[in-house]
Amino acid sequence: MEFKNPQEELERFRARLGVAGGFVLVCFAVLLGRFVWLQIIQHDYYQTRAEDNRISLVPITPNRGLIVDRNGVVLARNYSAYTLEITPSKVRSLEETIDELGQIIDVQPKDRRRFKKLMDESKSFETLPIRTRLTDEEVAKFIAHRYRFPGVEIKARLFRQYPGGAFAAHILGYIGRITDRDIEKIEAVEQEANYRGTDHFGKTGLEQHYEFDLHGITGFEQVEVDAGGHAVRTLERTAPVAGNQLTLTMDAELQRIAENAFGDRKGSLVAIEPSTGGLLAMVSVPNYDPNMFVDGIDTQNWKELNESPNKPMVNRALNGAYPPGSTFKPFMALGALTLGKRTAAQTISDPGFYNFGGHHFRDDKKGGHGMVDMYKSIVHSCDTYYYMLANDMGIDNIANFMGQLGLGQRTGVDIAGESEGVLPSQAWKKKRFKKPEQQKWYAGETISIGIGQGYNAYTPIQLALATATLANNGVMFRPHLVKYVTDTKTGDQRLIEPHPLKTLPLKQEHIDVIKNAMIGVNKEGTGTRAFAGAGYVSAGKTGTAQVFSYKGAVHKTESMAANLRDHALFIAFAPADKPTIALAVLVENGGFGAQAAAPIARQVLDYYLLGKKPKAPAPADEEAVEADPE
Amino acid sequence: MMNTLRLWWHRLVDPIDPPLMLILIMLIALSAGMMGSASPERMGAQMVNVLVALAIMRIVAQIPPQRLMHLAVPVYLLGIALLIGVALFGDISKGARRWLNLGVMRIQPSELMKIAMPLLLAWFFQRHETMLRLRDYGVAALLLLVPVALIARQPDLGTAVLVLAAGFYVIFLAGLSWKILGGMAVAAMAAAPLAWSLMHDYQRNRILTLIDPEKDPLGKGFHIIQSTIAIGSGGILGKGWGQGTQAQLDFLPERHTDFIFAVYSEEFGLIGNVVLLFLLSLLIGRGLMIAANGATMFARLLAGALTMIFFTYAFVNMGMVSGILPVVGVPLPFISYGGTALVTLSLAVGILMSIHKNRMLVQK
Structure with a gap:
């Protein structure tokens, strides 16, 4: 119990007040x-954050x-259109x-399907188009109902x-929405900042190969925003720079004629300007519509x-x-000629077959071509001549020489994903097969290589490049689509690529022999019918590639299934x-080269x-045949 | 005629303490200025609030402390009754049961306790003036903890803290021994884990957020992060009136109420903060001076506790907005928008004026 003295009490209270004041x-x-x-101390930091x-x-x-x-014909362009976009993460029920x-x-149901596919490929906070190319009327309708x-x-x-x-289509390729793999490519060239705001990326063809040329430089707008992210005003603007324009070596009219020339047949045509390597046309039919991929x-x-199946x-x-x-x-x-295995004048006798180790390699022409020199072997496409020649040259000599012409190798064309093809050699076979008995090269396998059969497999662009290199007297340019x-x-x-890739060590007299023989093909050989009355001198060579080996049986093409x-x-x-x-x-499954392929080349x-x-x-040309019609 | 007017004016201003009034006017002017920047559309409503509050202040200033003492017990009991009423029938808003709908108006009884509590305890100690026993402190503590517990349950941590502080100030000023205060401090620390376990999740989150606001920058930490950015970016001189980007572009939440200090601080900088702290110090200083000269123990304790409530409001508000105290719903006294707090504060100012009017006339 405390006894209180008012004065003491007041003093004590005032002391407590003093403590309270001190505390304050x-x-x-x-x-x-x-x-x-x-x-003061952290001001700069908070200033930046603000x-x-x-x-x-x-x-x-x-x-x-x-x-x-x-010639300036536009093949790929841009247009501005309204799209109706949904941000899946912001929507309660997507279906509803x-x-x-x-x-x-x-x-349309197809819009839904496409949207679903887009959703699977993207993150839920991205906005994705459910409809593209809205009409003005549709835009107005939606805006009236936007609140819903x-x-x-x-x-x-x-x-x-x-x-x-x-x-x-196969030249241009297409663009599509950016995927994680595309982002890796963008990061590899440190273009992340430039791709902020971009949602498409070249996927195939030129669109892919020249992506970083075509993209352009992203502009930026500095805007003041409120907490809701709404722009209040623009502070600064850096205009974007449009992507670079690609001018092709390709001639659109030529390309169109070439594509049309195929009709509804499948196949490919590659046309090169020999003196530059510029691709004048590159056809692969059937095509697809790349516009389908854009949205x-x-x-x-x-x-x-x-x-x-096509x-x-x-x-x-x-x-x-x-x-x-x-x-x-x-x-x-x-x-x-180059390796000295034959001279132009040297002749062989063709009985209609070539015997190798007891096996008869048949010539297309029954009874054979008789005495055949190099000119005649090309003009009339004598198989026996080349069976013998292949055997005389040996597989590795053939592989070495063809390799120099670019066969069985990627040409380096400015479109990604080119195939290598197959340039058969002893080394190739060793690499290709696993079992030791399969790895050995048999001399008999060389024989059919001589007429372009067997393991041989080349892409049309490789064949075109080899032809262009020959036409250009051995000077090879890297084939390219962009001029x-x-x-x-x-x-x-x-x-x-205005500069030659390489000059092959060929003698001009040898080249001239071959060129002369190829002129003969279109003048008096297998190409005669296709090039009758052409009005210019052309050089050519027909070819027919077996899809299926018939082991010596005489076959009738009409009776075969189209794909064989x-x-x-x-x-x-x-x-x-x-x-x-x-x-x-x-021309895939076109039959004889002279029948199906040569008329396309003529057009x-x-x-x-x-x-x-x-x-x-x-x-x-159903009348044309592969071998000399006599 | 002129004489009659002069007489009326004299009567009107007679109970008003000029220094307190002057400080009050400066704070209200500052409030009006901030309202003009943070929420101009509320300017009119706030001016009405201010006029009502000033009228209440003037009326209360005229009531002698003795009369107030008689009101202490009834007001306290009424407050408790209303708090129980809230717990049973209260309206729920924002997840807390704080309001009582009386048909004509909705009231927040916890607000009343901010005044009723010191009033009751001051009355209690006045009664035991001559023989203050330890047991009396215990009873006082009990009288304090009942409403505090009721308010904390609503839950309304901010008001509970203010009521607790108000009661504690009375007990402290009444002379509770330092030993016991020390013991209480130790006990409080020991009880912290228990308190933690009794807290609501959102209350715990506020404390966690204080420790590391960046952990949840878009959720619970958002308020503190944005207000510290506002204050920090204000720098020494501030961005200027109406120029605070944090405030004007909506980054600051509750910018006209609890977070108005962030707006002020962003736009007027450190200089502005010093001015505000100075004004508040003057207010508190004047209040403590009035307390020191109170005529009775009741008057002294009441004046001291009410003055310290001003401080508590200010410190808790500025502390939370600048990120050193957890976010509890406490407005900045006389500055934040809102009638309730303003009425409570004006009541306190009125009481202070009344106590000053009836002060000890002879210094012993």
């Missing part, structure tokens, strides 16, 4: 210390570069939302468009394209490997004295040299 001052001092810490809050960098996607043919959207705007659809918005986007549709392809179309997605020019058949013969002959890249900003043109018929081939260059174009044509050459446009696809 201490606490305020702590606050002051905190303010000094935040506002600016980061306030200022948002909005990327402005640049226009993708155009792709035009050598799409159903409701369907009541005001036309949403949180997480759904209209966006104006630039779309890639290939005005030719399926035309030249994201729907699953059904994708399945159809992939599962079609394989429209395969670029046959670069990825189809075919035995060259008799188109191989001029190169064999050139090798023989020059125009820098949008400076207007500078960057030429692609032989492939028809033709190589050519013209004008023969000063070639401006060299080409290789392949292409007619247009390129004379400007003559054909009225209809090149008709198959």
Whole structure:
């Protein structure tokens, strides 16, 4: 119990008040210390954070570069269109939302399928188009109902468009939405910042190979934003720089004529300007429409394209490997001359077959061609001559020489994913097979190599390159589709590959022998019918590649299933004295080269040299035969 | 005529303490200025609040402390009754049961306790003035803890802390021995884990957020992060009135109420903060001076405790906004938007003025 003295009590109370006052001052001092810490010592840090809050960098996607043919015909361009986009993470029920959207705007089942595929490929916070290319009326309709659809918005986007549709699809390729693998490529060249705001990336063809040229430089807008992320005002703007323009070596009209020449047949044509390596046409038919991929392809179309037995997605020019058949013969002959295994005048006697170790290798012509020199062997496509020659040269000599011509090797064309083909040799076989008994090369296997059969398999572009190199007297250029890249900003043109890749160690007199023989093919040989009345001198060689080996049986092509018929081939260059174009044509299951492939080459050459446009696809010449008609 | 007016004016201002009034006017002016920047559309409503509050202050200032003493017990009991009413029938808003709907108006009884508590305890110690036994402190503590527990249960941690502080100030000023205070401090520390286990999840989160706001920058830490950014980016001179980007672009939550200090601090910088701390120190200083000269023990304890409530409001608010105290719903006194707190504070100022009017006239 305490007894109180009022005076003492008051003093004690005042002392306590003093303590309380002191406490207040201490606490305020702590606050002051905190303010000094935040506002002076840490000021720069918080200043930056406040600016980061306030200022948002909005990327402005640049226009993708155009792709035009050598004459300026536009092959790939951009157009602006409205899309209806959904951010899946912001939508309560996706199905319901799409159903409701369907009541005001036309949403097809294929749009749904495509959207589903896009969803599987992307992250849920991205906005994905459910409909593209909205009409003005549709835009207005949606805007009136916008309040009903949180997480759904209209966006104006630039779309890639290939005005030719399926035309030249395998050259142009297509763009599609960026995937993780694309991001790796972007990171590899440290372009992440430049791809902020970009959601498409070149997937195949030129779009892929020249992606970083076509993309352009992303612009940026500094905007002040509020906490909700809404832009309040623009502070600064750096304009984007449109992607560079690709001007192709390809001639769109020539390409079109070449594509049309195939009609509904499958195959490939590669035409090269021998003096530059520029590709004048590169056909692979059937085509597909790359526009389908731009908005994201729907699953059904994708399945159809992939599962079609006609394989429209395969670029046959670069990825189809075919035995060259008799188109191989001029190169064999050139090798023989170069290696001294034959002279032009040297003759052999052809009884209609070649006997090797008791096995008869048949000639196409029953009874044989009689006395055959090099000229005749090419003009009339004498097999026996080349059976013997192959045996005399040996497989490794053949492989070495053909390798120099670029056969069985990637040409380095400016489209990714090119196949190597097969250039058979002892080393190749050892590598190719696992079992020791399969690894050994048998001399008998060399024989059919001589006429372009056996293990031989080359891509049409390799055949075209070898032909162009021959036409250009041994000077080889890397085949390429882009002539020059125009820098949008400076207007500078960057030429692609104007310099020769290599000059082969060939003698001009040997080249002339072969060229002369190939002129003979179109004048008095297997190409005669196709090139009758051409009005220019051309050089060519027909070829027929067996899809299936019949082991000596005489076969009738008409009775065979279409996909077991032989492939028809033709190589050519013209004008023969000063070639401006060299080409290789392949018609899958076309039968004889002279029947199916040579007429296509004729249409292409007619247009390129004379400007003559054909009225209809090149008709198959059923009368023509592979061997000399006599 | 003029004389009559003068007389009326004299009567009107007679109980008003000029220094307190002056400080109050400066704080209210500052509040109006901030409202103009943070939420101009609320300017009118706040001015109405201010006028109502000033009227209450003036009325209370006229009530002599003796009359107030008679009100202590009834007001306290009424407060307790209302708190129980809230617990049973209260309206739920934002996950807490704080409001009682009386048909005509909704009231927040916990707010009343901020004044009722020191009033009751001051009355209690006045009664035991001559013989203050240890047991009396125990009873006082019990009287304090009942409403605090009721308020904390609502849950309303901010008000519970303020009521607890108000009661504690009375007990402290009444002269509870330092030994026992020390013992309580130790006991409080020991009880911290227990308190932790009794807390609501959201209350725990607030404390965790304080320790590391960046752990959850978009959720619970957002308020503190954005307010410290606002303060820090204000620098020494501030960004200028209406120029605070954090405030004007909506990055600051609750910017016209509990977080108005962040707006002020962003726009007026360290200089502004010093001015505000100085004004608040003057207010508290004046209050403590009035307490020191109170005529009775009741008046002295009440004045001291009410003054310290001003401090508690200010310190807890600025502490939480600047990230050194957990976020509890405590407004910045006289500055934040809102009528409830303003009425409570004006009541306290009125009581202070009344106590000053009836101070000891002879210094012993």
